[in-house]
Amino acid sequence: MSKAEIISLKENTDKIVTEILKFGMFEPRDPSIPISQGRIEGARRLIGEIQEHISKLKIIMDLAGLILEPAGKLKINEDWITTSERISKEAEDEETRYKELLEEIGKIRGEIDLYKSQMETLAPFSEITVSLENLGKLDYFDVIFSIVTITQLEELKNNKNIFVAYRLLKNGNYAAIIISLKGTQEEYLTKLGIRKFETPAGESPYDAYNEALQKVKSLEEILTTTRSQLSQKVRDNSSSFRELLGKLMTIRDALNILSKVRVSDNFIQLEGYVPEKKVKELKNKLDKIEAFIDFVYPKRYGETEEPPTYINLPKRIKAIESIIDIYGTPSYWEVSPAIFLIVTFPILFGLMFPDAGDAIVVFLFSIWFYKYGVRKGSYNIRNLSLVLIYSSVVAIVTGLLAREFFGPLLVGGLEELNPSKFPGNIGPLYYVWPVPLSISKSLAFLLPFGEYATASSIENTMIFSVFIGSLALFVSSLVGVINALRKKDMEFLIYEKLPLLLIYIAPFLIFAYGIPAGVSNGVAYFNTEKAILGYILTDITNPTSPVLYNSTAIFSYIMILWIELSIIFNWISRVILLKRYEKVSIGSAIGLGFMEGGFEAGLLLLSNTISFIRILVFALAHYYLLYAFSYMAYLVVGVPSLYAIFTSPASIALILVGNLLAIGLEGLIVFIQDMRLHFYEMFSKFYDGRGKEFEPATTYVELI
Template sequence: MLFPENMLRVQIITEKKRLDVVVKKIVKIGSFQPEEPKNPIGEGRLEEARRKLGLLQEQLNKIKSIMDISKITVQPSGSMKVDSWMSASEEVSILASKLEEKYKDLLEEINKLRAEMDLLVAQMKQIEPFKDIDIPLSDVFNMEIFDIFIAITDMERGNALREKLGKTVYFWSKPIDEKTLAILVIGLKDDKIQEKAKELGISKLELEEGKAPAMIYIEMKKKVENISELISKRRDELSRSAREDQKEFTTTYGKLLTVISALSLMSKAKVSDFFVQMEGYVPEKDLKKYEKDLDDYAVISSERPKRFGENEEPPVFIRMPKSIRALESIVEIYGTPSYWEISPTVFLVITFPILFGLMFPDLGDALVVFLFSIWFYKYGKRKGSDNIPKLSLVLIYGSIVAMITGLFARDFFGPLPVGGLREIFGSNNYSVGPLYYVWPVPPSVDKAINFLLPFGDFATTNSIDYAIIFSIMLGAILLFASALLGLTNAIRKKDREFLFFEKLPAFLIYIVPLVIFLWGLPKLPNATAFFDADESILGEVLNALLLKSFSANLAGYVIIWYTAATLLFNWASKIVLQMRYEKASLGSALIFGFIDGGFEGGLLLLSNTISFVRILVFALAHYYILDAFSFMAYFASQPLIGATTSTISILLDPLGIILLVIGNLLAIGLEGLIVFIQDMRLHFYEMFSKFYEGKGKKFEPAMAYVSLE
């Protein structure tokens, strides 16, 4: 789960007459990724398998197209009897053809309508810049004195025409995109606008005679709307029919995938007069299955590939519990792990929800996100989407942690329902919220963890200072862990240069913030003493930078000297890499090595660590947005109920309720999205960049998608 599976490159040699049986057993096990043999036993190929593979792949794409348009969700299932894969491919091809034929007319009509709509949309894009002109330009073109010219051209030619015509004409232009320009030129006939445009290769935009651009645009827009409505009707018709045939789609789709897997395996095989050679990657744990199942049918040999230094890197296969596979979708945005890399998914499954929860601590708002995520998950499944359910699961994990942090923060749709007006005004003259005495987490717990969630009844200047330190300390721990993972990956890669010149300097650098922000560790469990000790060492570091008393700030000086030494080491490492791989001179290597290793290394150390302050910032932003709307709800209620100290009266006032609902919708919709993005940013830029390259290739084995008899 943490490391990619050890892969073996396996060679299977069998007699030609036993090929169908051997391939059947291989796809049944389902963990053999076929590759071209390194040392072929012959130059022959199974050409029929290669030819039929292309045909079936084309049919699969058509079936997928029908399923995509009809928005039906299909999980391959069923069974098939295989004696000969060539015969099986013929049978499956016939099944797919029948299914295609049934929907052929509808698909062709939908595709024709789409093509027509795309053409109209492209024409509308050209006319759109001129849609405010409500007179027919054909009438203007025929004027005796004046000339008018409109066109769509590229930026370079449009600017060249402007210069060529000079200031004697009216020249109007509007960018359509980064490269294209709409132009309108009005001048005298003597200006020869059209001739000069033609010299530059600019053609006049041809419009329908007797109609103004505004009218043409409106007519095109109506046509697009009509076609779009017609496409929607045809798609609904296709969807209804496809749902009726869903079982047929399920079995045909599964059989197509299975036969394609088998033919992919056979198409890469090499053939001699009597034998067939297949080669590919297999997880080491599965080798015994192949040896056992193929013992009487084939000869199997295997070799262990190196993790680094080979021309071809093995594919990556990581066995993960189904419950956390959704987080792989976030990792895959960055890239697939390399064969020698630790999977960041296990790292992410812990850190992503925790950071989300710390930045979004509200039980009520998190509950809404949780319920929305469940609905979004079901919606994605219903629409046949693969990404929506994965994204929904990530939101579910994050919202669960946010509900827990909201529980401890004693926040439920803002401070009013629990803390009430007493918390908002900080005065015992006001009442608490209706949930205050029934809340499962007592105020004493909220007070104890105020350094973590510094708002509410117990918020003080010190608690905010401590929360800043806590946020950065959390960042220091995560950055150190990331750098340690980078060092571990380099050791696994067995590339000494990568280890000593890239990952070791980074690891040594990120020890610094860890030491500073865990300085008060011996003072625990006294939280106040812990944070005071951290503030003290931060003061010593600052004094050392300002060259103040050496004896009074010895620890600060040691930390500064250590930091300087690690940055010098990083600088020296980059000099070596510049001279070795960029063939730079010593002077150039010194300059660019300093920029990359010294200056940028120090800048990243500072910026990456401080970047985790955003955890506190977004938690405070969430609280005080709702605090502000609670204030507004209070003041909005005054004209109706008069000056009040009762929280219940605010929560029962219609205007107050409306304001609180608006505030919570704003916090959920806007801040929830921002927190999700910022959580991803902390992982991608601050953490992943220290240990994760993501340049691997996924393990894609030949496997059976239906039961084989």
């Protein structure tokens, strides 16, 4: 990112703004050294006015169900301030056409909210059909209804002159019916702060509640009709709405540029940020209108003003930025997590959600969700739905490899539920499955479930899950070192990022050691890793007599020493930082350094690495949830027949419930856990996320 300073004659102001909008890659900023304090009159005032018009227009389009996409053309035959005033008046006239309908909709919504509030108040007593007016006329008793707290309820229960019946409400309070002798407890109840429940005209809570309910239904019907009228009116003019929205958004950006301009008697000054690769293009555009432009390239670290961050991703995968934005925008010196998030996020999702049928449903939902985001004009919804589309595609692939389609019955059949009890009773898709049976059999040593899973499959999958974690943590720590180098902060590199890299090299080397053996035979890899882990466990439990019988045992012992030395290095680094910046005593620095750089580092090494076992856990949970519902479906019909299962309403209902749980609940949990693995295990090793997003001024319509 480079910082550009533009100097030109005042009469070129509007031409410069137009060229910058067409360029679309310039973010204006207030000049660091202004040539004067003069500004362009009206620019800042008009920004607020134009933004208000944009908000109102979006409300109208949203109510009408119109896609919030700007389009059209904007003719520039005058200066930008005059154009802004003209378009603002045009927007005001357009809003006036819908003012009455909008006011009516707002009034109806207000009335609906009022009656719904009344219903919420009446709900605790809505089953009582006796009118409150009649209850108030009793000769010997006072009967009142009230919402009381737990403290008030305890006081009432301790009063022997009062009878109280109560029911717990969702908010933790109680709906209470309080009965006492006529006129004896009024002062006492007032002192407790108990307010008497009342209804309009003293009618019964039941009648009052249903009356409010009927009014809400009636108003909602009127609202639907009114919105339909508005929708039809807007849709008839949809093209002019989109064009007006595009004009307003373009003018907003033009005014934003003008508001940053400094004006002297003869010249204007404008500063802003431009991607380095676009510098020459901007210079060529401004040279044509005799504007002088100079560029400064910020240092990686130590700037008084932090440049914005521009991540240039291909359009098809740019949606992955939505995941990063949840964590924060990268600083300008950071490597963007998008580099490997593009690959790791969908893969981890697919490994945790291996069912082709359920993944297809998620895929179709994602497409609908994307269209919903388009209609709402929400880029976040669109981007998240695209990420879910990519992830569900990978889940379809893993489901095909695992031979799972809405659970085990359609492919594996009853034989998969119990091979010894139902031999040969396979599903209708068994022989027509897209992935050959030979491939699934060759992966049997790695699949912890299914008809071909082996006795050691779960152990192998645990090792595979942790191997993925060790690789991800190593790469994350390595990127942390690269970021420190890009930041050009040697202290940050030596005392913060280098110790982490040294620590997380060890688990990667441990779980990569068996790769040569596993190239020709996958089982050999897992046998080698089990041997290494066995040696490590033995050496840890017997530190005075390490096992050094062979090269694998020696390697295991070296890794233990490596981890110990790396943690000690991290401890010393923490002591130095505490002593240098916290100004604590050497004793306190050593103690705190051990807790933060020694004990905590060792604990995080273990927990972060093992945390990736959740890949196996969620894959197993998904499979056995559907396995359980499939078995219950078989038990319902009571006969070993797939035809009976798929024609019984009860068994079909059970299978549907199981899949809905897997798709809705588990799919959401897997998505969240996927983000957690990235945010806490991976991003914490290298990603700061305190940058500012590059927000260039651009045109949303064709300028003519």
